Amino acid sequence: MGLGILSEINSGLIKRLSAFAAVAIFVTGCASQPNSTLQDEASTSQDDQWAQTEGTTAVEEGTNDPIETVNRFIFAFNDAADTLIFRPVAEGYRFLVPAPIRDSVRNFIRNSYSPVILANDLLQGDIEKAENTFARFLINTVAGAGGLADVAGQAGHEYHSEDFGQTMGTWGVSEGPYLVLPILGPSNLRDGVGLIGDALLDPLTYVAKTETLLARKVTDGVDKRSRNIETLDELKQDSIDFYARVRSLYHQKRVNEINDGESEPTLAPGLTEIFPEDDDQVSLVD
Amino acid sequence: MKLISRLISNTTALLVGAALSLAITTTARADDDAGLFLKSLQEEAVSQLSDESISSEEREQQFRSLLTENFDISGIAKFVVGKYWRKAEDGPRSEFMTIFEDIMVQRFLPTFSKYAGSDFKITKVVKKKSFYIVFSKVKTEGGEPAQILWRIQAKENSGFVITDIAAEGISLRSTYKSDYTSALKSLGGDLSALNGKLRKKIKSGDFAPKENG
Numbered sequence: 001m002g003l004g005i006l007s008e009i010n011s012g013l014i015k016r017l018s019a020f021a022a023v024a025i026f027v028t029g030c031a032s033q034p035n036s037t038l039q040d041e042a043s044t045s046q047d048d049q050w051a052q053t054e055g056t057t058a059v060e061e062g063t064n065d066p067i068e069t070v071n072r073f074i075f076a077f078n079d080a081a082d083t084l085i086f087r088p089v090a091e092g093y094r095f096l097v098p099a100p101i102r103d104s105v106r107n108f109i110r111n112s113y114s115p116v117i118l119a120n121d122l123l124q125g126d127i128e129k130a131e132n133t134f135a136r137f138l139i140n141t142v143a144g145a146g147g148l149a150d151v152a153g154q155a156g157h158e159y160h161s162e163d164f165g166q167t168m169g170t171w172g173v174s175e176g177p178y179l180v181l182p183i184l185g186p187s188n189l190r191d192g193v194g195l196i197g198d199a200l201l202d203p204l205t206y207v208a209k210t211e212t213l214l215a216r217k218v219t220d221g222v223d224k225r226s227r228n229i230e231t232l233d234e235l236k237q238d239s240i241d242f243y244a245r246v247r248s249l250y251h252q253k254r255v256n257e258i259n260d261g262e263s264e265p266t267l268a269p270g271l272t273e274i275f276p277e278d279d280d281q282v283s284l285v286d
Numbered sequence: 287m288k289l290i291s292r293l294i295s296n297t298t299a300l301l302v303g304a305a306l307s308l309a310i311t312t313t314a315r316a317d318d319d320a321g322l323f324l325k326s327l328q329e330e331a332v333s334q335l336s337d338e339s340i341s342s343e344e345r346e347q348q349f350r351s352l353l354t355e356n357f358d359i360s361g362i363a364k365f366v367v368g369k370y371w372r373k374a375e376d377g378p379r380s381e382f383m384t385i386f387e388d389i390m391v392q393r394f395l396p397t398f399s400k401y402a403g404s405d406f407k408i409t410k411v412v413k414k415k416s417f418y419i420v421f422s423k424v425k426t427e428g429g430e431p432a433q434i435l436w437r438i439q440a441k442e443n444s445g446f447v448i449t450d451i452a453a454e455g456i457s458l459r460s461t462y463k464s465d466y467t468s469a470l471k472s473l474g475g476d477l478s479a480l481n482g483k484l485r486k487k488i489k490s491g492d493f494a495p496k497e498n499g
Contacts, residue, residue: 237487238492238493239465240466240469240483240487241465241466241468241472244464245461245464245465247464248461248463249456252457252461253454253456275414275419275452
């Protein structure tokens with residue numbers, strides 16, 4: 001678990017999650033123009049975010065969640081499905097399949113998504129990452145037995161994920177209202193649309209059978225869930241309002257991914273700072 | 287003549303360079319202090335947490351004082367309650383403070399112990415208007431390196447205090463805040479009701495991280 005903030009901070013976890021992470025997406029969750037996480041360097045008008053939320057009791061700060069009732073319902077459904085199906089399956093998978101094989105499965109799936117990541121790298125104008133993705137794809141496909149071994153990762157070409165939701169984020173598209181998708185879990189309008197974008201960017205969408213694509217997605221979901229069993233248990237135990245916690249984590253995680261972990265955000269609109277300058281006012285209100 | 291003018295320009299360049307580098311080092315020094323504070327805190331924590339000779343109660347006590355001395359626990363506690371702080375009475379407020387401190391101890395003692403021996407590096411310090419952001423990288427054995435950000439504020443007289451931590455972009459304060467304000471909203475803003483729930487969770491050890499399988 002992560003040094004700072006316990007489990008939800010598990011760096012590995014956070015990196016592993018991707019928008020398609022069907023089941024694992026329970027981990028994450030939240031879209032909002034958040035309370036404390038909001039200060040856009042480009043538009044300073046948000047400095048008084050706090051003042052605004054303080055004044056209006058109707059608006060709960062930081063929850064960009066107009067259809068909360070519906071979302072909570074789907075969230076509860078997903079949670080039940082997770083308890084009954086996904087978590088047991090993931091646990092069985094982890095118990096039955098040895099770690100090296102599980103890693104190969106993950107490598108293979110990651111490799112098969114390389115074209116999508118490459119396309120998004122390029123759409124974001126990140127040539128360096130595009131080169132990295134391209135090199136990984138070539139090396140792992142050829143030397144890594146079709147992607148089963150992450151040879152490139154060992155050679156210093158580290159894996160990273162990108163998706164079309166992130167790409168739109170870097171273009172300045174704001175996240176829109178928070179959404180909980182059935183089975184797929186936490187999302188928002190932008191990232192939901194991003195899922196469609198990713199499917200369209202994936203060459204396999206056009207050549208592979210539907211069953212194959214579905215099998216890949218399910219396997220991916222089981223793999224991700226199996227890597228987050230304790231983390232999620234903890235998260236659930238630790239929170240008072242699990243739904244709200246997940247919503248916030250999803251939002252923060254996505255902002256961080258869009259910034260690519262840089263905490264000095266670019267000036268693209270919609271990007272936020274992790275520690276806003278003027279978010280202390282509330283703690284001074286006494 | 288040429289030689290002299292060249293000498294002069296060289297000297298000037300040198301002086302300007304020296305002045306500049308001096309200016310840079312002096313501004314860097316203020317920022318470094320926040321980094322040094324964190325570095326020494328980390329060293330202190332490591333030596334405390336890796337001390338095998340003390341009992342677990344003693345260790346908890348030590349960790350608690352380390353936490354309360356170096357973290358702005360009360361500030362964070364107020365922050366995570368958000369607007370409901372204002373509406374709460376003094377009794378529930380101070381009760382929440384105590385409870386929140388317990389939560390932090392239960393939550394972070396195992397985590398800090400686990401990370402005590404790992405590679406900890408401060409990568410940069412950024413000065414903001416009223417605080418510093420100290421960037422650090424923590425690498426555990428066999429794990430991927432994680433980026434941890436520390437929001438550090440100068441105390442009024444001297445010294446520093448940590449007001450937030452963010453790992454991989456997830457902020458402690460923001461995360462707890464969304465949870466607790468949302469819970470409070472459904473409890474009709476009743477802080478004592480939240481206190482009751484939290485107390486139960488502390489008792490059953492819900493905040494302690496589990497060992498990863």
